[in-house]
Amino acid sequence: MEDIEDVLGPAGLSGGGASPGLRHPVAAVAVKPKRRSSRVAQTPTQPEPRIPGTQTIYVKTFGCSHNQSDSEYMSGQLSAFGYAITEEPEGADLWLINTCTVKNPSQSAMTTLISKCKNANKPLVVAGCVPQGSQGLKELEGISIIGVQQIDRVVEVVEETLKGHEVRLLSRKTLPSLDLPKVRKNKFIEILPINVGCLGACTYCKTKHARGHLGSYTIDSLVDRVKTVVSEGVREIWLSSEDTGAYGRDIGTNLPNLLNAIVAELPVDRSTMLRIGMTNPPFILEHLKEIAAVLRHPSVYSFLHVPVQSGSDAVLTAMNREYTVGEFRKVVDTLCELVPGMQIATDIICGFPGETDEDFAETVNLVKEYQFPQVHISQFYPRPGSLFWIFSSHRVLYNYTL
Numbered sequence: 437m438e439d440i441e442d443v444l445g446p447a448g449l450s451g452g453g454a455s456p457g458l459r460h461p462v463a464a465v466a467v468k469p470k471r472r473s474s475r476v477a478q479t480p481t482q483p484e485p486r487i488p489g490t491q492t493i494y495v496k497t498f499g500c501s502h503n504q505s506d507s508e509y510m511s512g513q514l515s516a517f518g519y520a521i522t523e524e525p526e527g528a529d530l531w532l533i534n535t536c537t538v539k540n541p542s543q544s545a546m547t548t549l550i551s552k553c554k555n556a557n558k559p560l561v562v563a564g565c566v567p568q569g570s571q572g573l574k575e576l577e578g579i580s581i582i583g584v585q586q587i588d589r590v591v592e593v594v595e596e597t598l599k600g601h602e603v604r605l606l607s608r609k610t611l612p613s614l615d616l617p618k619v620r621k622n623k624f625i626e627i628l629p630i631n632v633g634c635l636g637a638c639t640y641c642k643t644k645h646a647r648g649h650l651g652s653y654t655i656d657s658l659v660d661r662v663k664t665v666v667s668e669g670v671r672e673i674w675l676s677s678e679d680t681g682a683y684g685r686d687i688g689t690n691l692p693n694l695l696n697a698i699v700a701e702l703p704v705d706r707s708t709m710l711r712i713g714m715t716n717p718p719f720i721l722e723h724l725k726e727i728a729a730v731l732r733h734p735s736v737y738s739f740l741h742v743p744v745q746s747g748s749d750a751v752l753t754a755m756n757r758e759y760t761v762g763e764f765r766k767v768v769d770t771l772c773e774l775v776p777g778m779q780i781a782t783d784i785i786c787g788f789p790g791e792t793d794e795d796f797a798e799t800v801n802l803v804k805e806y807q808f809p810q811v812h813i814s815q816f817y818p819r820p821g822s823l824f825w826i827f828s829s830h831r832v833l834y835n836y837t838l
Contacts, residue, residue, distance in 0.1 A: 491598060492520045494528035498546060499536025501676040501713065503564055505627035507534045510563065510590040512617035517591045521619060525552075530559040530598055532590075535566035537642045547575050559597045563587065565647065568606060578602060584632070584647060588612040611651055614661040624671040630658055630694065631686075634679040636716065639756045640785065640816065647678055650686045655697050662701050666708050673698075674711045681715030681723075691719075692726035695736075702735040714741040717759040717767050724767065728774035738775050741810075742767055743783035747802035748795035751788055761802065768806060781810035788816045 493514055497507040510532065511521045522528050531553045536542040543566055553560045560579050567573070567581035580597040582590060583606035593603045611632060620626065631652040662673060675698075677683065683691045695712070702708055712731070720727055720742075731738050744764045746752050752760065772778045784799060803811055 490518055491529035492522050492527060493530050493532055493594065494522050494525040495532045495534070496525075496549060497534045498542045499534075499564065501627050501674055502629050502632075502678065503534055503536060504621065505629050505676055506564070506584065506587050507532075508618045508620050508627065509612065509616050510534070510587050511619040513588070513591050514594060515619050516617040519594070525558075526556075528558065530561065530594060532561045532563065532594070535562060535564035537565040550575055550579070559600075561590075561593055561597050561603075563590070565642075568647075580604070581606065583607070585610075585612065588616055611653060614653065614657055615664075620670075624669075625674060626661075626665040626670045626672070627674045627676050628658065628661060628665075629653070629676050630680060630713075631677045631683050634677075634716075635682045635685065635719070636679065636758065637756055639754065640788065640818075650679075650682055652684050652687050652689075654687065655684075655689060655694050658694060659697050659701060662698050666701065666703065670708060672709050672711060674713060676713045678714075679716050679719065680713045681717075681719035685719070690723060691715075692723050692730065695727070695730040699730060699733050699736065702733075704735075706735050708735065710736045712736070712740055714743065716757075717742060717744075717764050720767060721759075721763060724770045725774065728771055731771065731775045731778065738777050739779045739781070740771065741781045741783075744802065745783055745785050746788065746791070746795065747799035748791070751791050751795050751799075754790055755785075755788060761798075779809050780806075781812070782808050783812045783814070786813060786815050 493511075495507055495511050497504055514532075515521055525531060531549075533546060533549055533553075535546045546562070546566060550560065550562070561582060562576060562579055563582045563584075565584060567576055568583045580593055580601075580603040582593045582603075586593075586605045586607070589605060593605055596603045614628075631650060633648040633650045635650050665673060681691055683689075683694055695710075698710060702710060710733075712727075727740075730736055731740070742764070744761070745755060745757060747761055749760050768780055771780065782803075784803070786796065786799075
């Protein structure tokens, strides 16, 4: 089946002209009924007709905080249209699964859930990075799918799926508006995506295939969103993206400019706190003093998630991480020196193809030296579409106690 956007007329979406944070005019959804199987099978019981927008939707989210924000936006639009959102799959009329492609276990969990949904004879919509990055996946055959940049059209996709149609909406466009209706999983926490995609080209990464190149929201659109959620009484704002440090490089600005603009809108009584999301070392090296000044603000958590992935320069080069261990150390040392009580979390990938015992020992020593309060450790997963997919048979696993 062709993508929806391929069969839209001239009034449909075009590729350019709109600024980040704005939407193109929405064209009608084009769908194809599901093909009838030639096999003899028991005809499923048809549900009684119901008024559109009155059904119950089960929403399941895998992956990062950015994915969680996308699910909250999709839930908000569905709720505004009249659908009830539930965490109980059994009684739901349709399942909406928002997927993650970072690691094999997340995709395996998605596959298991899809099987359960099919066995329960439930209409299903799959969203997120898996369908966007793996459109031809066998598990997605016959299922409605919606891409990461099309979440503002989830109501249309759900409506058509409930009618028995298979819908595919994957074309890329401008960023979804930040002003869409939203149902927060925690009503006191606003997860605010500041950009999508990244500027990196890590050899192990599949997310880049799904989220694409860097696309930043404007500072004005983000500040307007902050004003709105503060007025709604949120207690925490989490800035989220695939790499917050790269923010703005595509629109002529940078992360410190955004942070200063947001901090200026936070209540002086600290009733709303700001948390800065994950950032890779390369894009904050030149802004460490400015970022440290923001992290010292009383309404900003003195916490940053900075993945190192390996303590070996040889492995970092093979990963194409675009920084050295020494540059990572500079980030950690500078922030810890300039920000009282600074806490830094990091990530480690073990068993990367070509990693030696000596490389791994360097990583262990780095973690021991800094005693990070949080270390997220993962084995290397060869993800289809990534450069190191071909090295799956050479994966090395370590059993090492820190």
